[in-house]
Amino acid sequence: MGDKPKHRKGLWSPEEDQKLRNYVLKHGHVCWSSVPVNAELQRNGKSCRLRWLNYLRPGLKRGLFSAQEEETVLTLHRMLGNKWSQIAQHLPGRTDNEIKNHWHSYLKKRALIAEPQNKTQCGNPSSDHYIDSAKTLENQAKSYQPATMQGFGLPEPEVLFAEWLTPDHVHHGSLDVFGNYSSLEDGLMQGHLFNEGTAFGGKYDTNNPASDASTSDVFGSVFKF
DNA sequence: AACCATGGCAACCGCTCAGGA
DNA sequence: ATCCTGAGCGGTTGCCATGGT
Secondary structure, eight states: OTTSOOOOOSSOOHHHHHHHHHHHHHHOOSOGGGHHHHTTOSSOHHHHHHHIIIIISTTOEESOOOHHHHHHHHHHHHHHSSOHHHHHHTSTTOOHHHHHHHIIIIIHHHHHHHHHHHHHHHOOTTSHHHHHHHHHHHHHHHHHHHHHHHTOOSOOOEETTGGGOOHHHHHTTOOTTSSOOOGGGHHHHHHHTTOOOOSOOGGGTTSOGGGOHHHHHHHHHHOOO
């Protein structure tokens, strides 16, 4: 009865973050369910995975969405619907959770306001024609995004853990943090990676464990998925 | 100054899918 | 071919901060 480890819930403490980050950077995540055991965390694997993907993963941006990012989300949402993970693939450094939250809190209203105009242009989303044009638009979205974002005048969102990443990671196009950082996105990443910024937004930013030198060493040598 | 409403964000839950035994 | 397990995804909830009254 009582010999099952109780899994902690709720917000992550800085100590938990550090344990998880150090473990994943060192060993990777072959099996998420074994991560909390080996990292000595009172969490379940699912929670660890979510925390890593949404908050600890290197290269994450934080802060406001740029106008271009919002346009991208709106465009892709019109094409794909609530496929947040697919939308997130087009926005390097943004998580599906973050995009989803931003959609529900802000963009949904924008989309509703814009709806009457779009209806006349797009017609019925379920039609074959729509799907074809959606694919075209998706390709366009893939290609236009990095270039346009580079040239955008608004302050860019900061990238988390940028201090972990050496210029080599960027210039060689080998930043496989998301598995989809191709050279296509290099331009975008170069625009973000060296932003000065706190690695931790939100509640724990006064106690930033990411600046730990040993961690960045580990990242440079071991981080590969 | 205190209370209430609202918005934003982090995390959890449940379902689905894929891979392996 | 079937079952089991783990990973991934989307929806939902809860908490906290902020603004308004």
